[in-house]
Amino acid sequence: xxxxxxxxxxxxxxxxxxxxxxxxxxxxxxxxxxxxxxxxxxxxxxxxxxxxxxxxxxxxxxxxxxxxxxxxxxxxxxxxxxxxxxxxxxxxxxxxxxxxxxxxxxxxxxxxxxxxxxxxxxxxxxxxxxxxxxxxxxxxxxxxxxxxxxxxxxxxxxxxxxxxxxxxxxxxxxxxxxxxxxxxxx
Numbered sequence: 814x815x816x817x818x819x820x821x822x823x824x825x826x827x828x829x830x831x832x833x834x835x836x837x838x839x840x841x842x843x844x845x846x847x848x849x850x851x852x853x854x855x856x857x858x859x860x861x862x863x864x865x866x867x868x869x870x871x872x873x874x875x876x877x878x879x880x881x882x883x884x885x886x887x888x889x890x891x892x893x894x895x896x897x898x899x900x901x902x903x904x905x906x907x908x909x910x911x912x913x914x915x916x917x918x919x920x921x922x923x924x925x926x927x928x929x930x931x932x933x934x935x936x937x938x939x940x941x942x943x944x945x946x947x948x949x950x951x952x953x954x955x956x957x958x959x960x961x962x963x964x965x966x967x968x969x970x971x972x973x974x975x976x977x978x979x980x981x982x983x984x985x986x987x988x989x990x991x992x993x994x995x996x997x998x999x
Contacts, residue, residue: 821842822839822842822844824839824884824887824888824889827839827844827889828884828889830844833846835847835848835849835850836880836882836891838888838889838890838891838937839888839889839890840888840889840890840933840936840937840940841888845933847891848926848928848929850893850926851926851927853954853996854893854924854926854954856995856996856998857924857952857954857992857993857995857996858879858893858894858924859879860995861877861894861922861992862877862878862879862894864985864987865877865894865896865983865985868983868984868985869896869899869983869985873899874898874899874982874983875896875897875898875899875919875920875980875983876896876897876899876902877894877895877896877922878894878895878896878897878918879893879894880892880893881895881914881918882913882914883895883914883915883916883917883918883941884913884914884915885915885916885917885944885945886917886940886944888940890937890940890941892918892921892922892923892937892941893922893923893924894921894922894923895914895918895920895921895922896918896919896920896921896922896980897914897918897919898919898980898982901916901919903915903916916945917941917944917945917946918941918946919945919946919947919948919980920946920947920948920949920950920979920980921937921938921941921942921946921948921949921950922949922950922952923937923938923949923950923951923952924951924952924954925951925952925953925954925955927955931951931953934951935951935960938951938962939962942962942963942964943964946962946964947963947964947980948961948962948963948978948979948980949961949962949963950962950977952992954993954996956972957972957989957990957993958970958971958972958989959971959972959975959977959989959992961977961978963978971989972989973988973989973990974988974989974990975988975989976988977989977992
């Protein structure tokens, strides 16, 4: 992660700065630019969003958004995947999706990139859990594991054929192997 040293900005001032590519986040009064996603990261992100949305969009249970900016508790983060329960999506009066989500996702999913600091990503997930997220996953493609976060519970490291937990009322059965087997495309 690249940390840009600038004068202290408020969240409101940060949100007025033009977007960057890859996205920048506002964490603990610092602007942190996310690393450029690479092949494995993109494959896991796209496929996981597809699998989740296949199960949750039609019954209007939830929706998985890739790279959605979420502003809450004086932070502005862009999770790799932010899953919101349908009743928590802040729809506009006409039923459209808003541009701004000012709440923590119900389920935050991060995919660790080789050039990312694991503790900073873990800190982002923990902050989300402390401010309303009910579930967090940290996928590590290098060791093919998933670290699972839940409020008021000990972290759990899942590997191989471990079945991953999902939010209540989401009928999705995935093992750690299922997810990392998506990397084998030939």
